[in-house]
Amino acid sequence: MTEVQTKKCPECGGKRIIRDYEHGELLCSDCGLIIAENIQDLGPEWRVFDAEQKEKKARGGVPIKYMRPNKGLVTEIDQYNKDSRGGKISPKRQAQLYRMRKWHKRVSIATSMERNLVIALAELDRVASALGLPDNVKESAALLYRRAVKEELIRGRLIESVVAAVIYAICRLQGIPRTRGEIARVSGVEEKEIGRAYRFLKAELKLDVPLIDPAQYVPKFASSLHLGPEVQQEAIKLIRKALKKGLISGRGPAGVAAAALYIASAMHGEKKTQKEVAEVAGVTEVTIRNRYRELKKELGLKINL
């Protein structure tokens, strides 16, 4: 049920794109990026994840060949207390039917939550791995996701969005530098949407998330730019000083980190261009210039770059 296309992957540049009808996904064979989902325009409910579930979940609307007679067709017990010939049913029998309907509903809800978890945890694992997050972080994220499910916060939201938001929240909570942009790239959820879902989670679960310390980004950016540890130390020192001066508040942490690194690299004779730094930090040169100007003024740096 798959077919290979030769298209370019926006993430890794790979040429093999797999069209997977079974899962309704369009994904890259090299990096696993899911480029599009639900390519058959089936609602998410009908996505099938293994042979066993396929048996259980087939229902009206799915092509006939996926169904077996009398299997999985009836999902509700109707409300009319009549037997199959239209005759009346005894009160005792009616009570029994009532209980059956009740339990049928409960079981359905339970299995839909389980199904949700199975899908979500798989997605969580995939995204977390792609981001290089350690197992204990995955565990925390999974726990948070379960909380979200328990509080019924996923209703009306794509599982993927909530998973991305949960991962972002955990990274924030644990001080792991991952931007929403990065998570957006590997999860295939738009950055805006991650932000929305994250804010919602934060409010509903009353998460106490600390502000991002720009210093968190320093080692990451520095290694992308091949800058040594001395430069990193310098950049962090600059950030600490700026923090004390009350700068930084309200500023994007990535921009601050980028500017500090830019200055530090110049101070240590390993100068990088604004463009290079801007690139890895995910901000523009203009932002670096603005932060750099502020830092220079407030810290009384007298360096020519």
Add this chain to the structure above:
DNA sequence: AAGACGAAAGTGGTTGA
């Protein structure tokens, strides 16, 4: 020719009436 600079206008999100 490339990098740095900064002004001006535009964007998307937050906040407060």
Add this chain to the structure above:
DNA sequence: TCAACAACTTTCGTCTT
């Protein structure tokens, strides 16, 4: 719900190396 607002981006002309 709407408008004001701050941070950031885009774009562009100018200056510096």
